[in-house]
Amino acid sequence: MGDFLQLVRNENIKVYFRPRTYIMAGLLVGAVILISVMWLLLSGRDTTMWTVAYWESFILFLLVTIFSVVIAAVSVAEEFTSGTIKLLLIRPWSRSKILLSKYISVVLFAALLTVLLFGSTLLVNWLSFGLFPSETALAIQEQLPGQENMSSLQFLFQFYVMKFIALVVMITLAFMLSTIFRSSALAIGLALFLLLAMDIINSLFSLLNYKWIDYLLFTHLDLTRYIGHTTIDGGMTLGFSLGILGLYYVLFIALTWYIFDKRDVAG
Secondary structure, X not given: OHHHHHHHHHHHHHHHOOHHHHHHHHHHHHHHHHHHHHHHHHHOOOOOHHHHHHHHHHHHHHHHXXXXXXXXXXXXXXXXXHOOHHHHHOOOOOHHHHHHHHHHHHHHHHHHHHHHHHHHXXXXXXXXXXXXXXXXXXXXXXXXXXXXXXXXXXXXXXXXXXXXXXXXXXXXXXXHHHHHOOOHHHHHHHHHHHHHOHHHHHHHHHOOOOHHHHHOHHHHOOHHHHOOOOEEOOOEEHHHHHHHHHHHHHHHHHHHHHHHHHOOOOO
């Protein structure tokens, strides 16, 4: 167990040793500050910190997903590109442990960015707009989608939980692509294309009236639609969407481990 933890630590060092990690984190926090300052300058304090925090989270979680997908997409493919995969294989660790350590480091990075966004939106907007809004701000506060019968903090927490579940599925897909393709550029490009084309794909399939569309991955990635609702889109439930995402997750994991285990990695 200690050897495996050391392997995970080594993979984390690879992630956090590179400047790109801190550039990503800086861009994320900088975007939060920029939006809050612009909101403050343009609209003043006649709003609540929760409203601004929600819209920042809604907009900027895409950055979290993009950054996490990039790290996942290069995790394995970069080892092939640089040739360091051979050095990993001569060490006394199985291929499964090597792959699992890489996957854990990717999920931890995604979790760190998620927590960073959540914390920075709360802190920056608390400093900008205050924890206790004015009567004017309360009077004009907009009701966030699905916030009925819950506090703003509870709503925001549910929003992040739903987003993170979908994020784990997306980075698992990107991690699979990283394992399949030896080119990190190809893995990144394909992963980002699937991510950014998700809304277009959903819109196109929504025009078709076929039952099998309910079982497509991209139909279920926006779990935030279930906040405050038991069913959406003509009867789909949260349990059904989680089940579909779970099936795809297991499929991605199984393919990733099978391909990495059978491939001539040292070739």
